[in-house]
Amino acid sequence: MNVEITFLPSGRSVIVRAGTTVLDAARKAGVPIRTRCDGKAACLMCKVTMPHSSSGLTPLNDNERRKLAGLDRSGTRLACQARVFGRAVVEVPEDPFRAAVRKQMMRQAEDDELW
Numbered sequence: 001m002n003v004e005i006t007f008l009p010s011g012r013s014v015i016v017r018a019g020t021t022v023l024d025a026a027r028k029a030g031v032p033i034r035t036r037c038d039g040k041a042a043c044l045m046c047k048v049t050m051p052h053s054s055s056g057l058t059p060l061n062d063n064e065r066r067k068l069a070g071l072d073r074s075g076t077r078l079a080c081q082a083r084v085f086g087r088a089v090v091e092v093p094e095d096p097f098r099a100a101v102r103k104q105m106m107r108q109a110e111d112d113e114l115w
């Protein structure tokens with residue numbers, strides 16, 4: 001069975017086989033998700049959030065629940081552990097380096113407007 005997953009904020013969607021990890025689906029969609037452990041639930045860099053309470057993702061496994069230490073209550077999942085089994089939408093946080101550059105550029109633009 002194939003299922004669709006959409007990644008926010010880009011809005012990119014991809015059809016994958018049910019049981020595919022969110023991380024692998026993101027790679028297929030060309031959506032970058034940071035990882036250092038390559039999907040071994042060790043680096044905790046692949047956090048994504050579910051903007052809607054309805055989820056097409058598998059329930060947390062014990063390892064993911066332990067690693068998230070309560071963050072799962074706010075909809076956070078590890079992309080390398082969560083698997084897609086139905087229509088799903090997940091939000092990928094902005095890369096921290098990109099976010100810092102974007103903020104710096106916005107500050108610079110504001111300063112330029114003052115002159």
Ligand code: FES
Nearest residue numbers: 039041043044080
């Ligand atoms: S890729 Fe490292 S924890 Fe998910």
